[in-house]
Amino acid sequence: MPAAARIRISVSDTGPGIPPDIDVFGLFGTTKTEGMGLGLAIAKQIVIAHGGNIQFETRIPHGTVFNIDLPALGPAGART
Numbered sequence: 001m002p003a004a005a006r007i008r009i010s011v012s013d014t015g016p017g018i019p020p021d022i023d024v025f026g027l028f029g030t031t032k033t034e035g036m037g038l039g040l041a042i043a044k045q046i047v048i049a050h051g052g053n054i055q056f057e058t059r060i061p062h063g064t065v066f067n068i069d070l071p072a073l074g075p076a077g078a079r080t
Contacts, residue, residue, distance in 0.1 A: 012065035017058040
């Protein structure tokens with residue numbers, strides 16, 4: 001699908017970043033002392049169900065940016 005037919009939502013922070021050994025999209029993957037590690041796993045499934053993709057990159061020296069790409073016309077290509 002051409003880039004123009006997609007919408008990108010980006011969320012970034014200035015925290016410590018995500019260690020490379022953590023699967024943040026896996027169940028129970030977390031860098032925090034509290035919480036179950038379900039949030040990003042659930043978010044990924046929702047994004048995929050809508051025909052999209054979610055990815056992240058750690059920024060040096062601090063921070064992470066998450067990018068969510070969704071089809072502009074909805075998951076089935078129909079106008080919503």
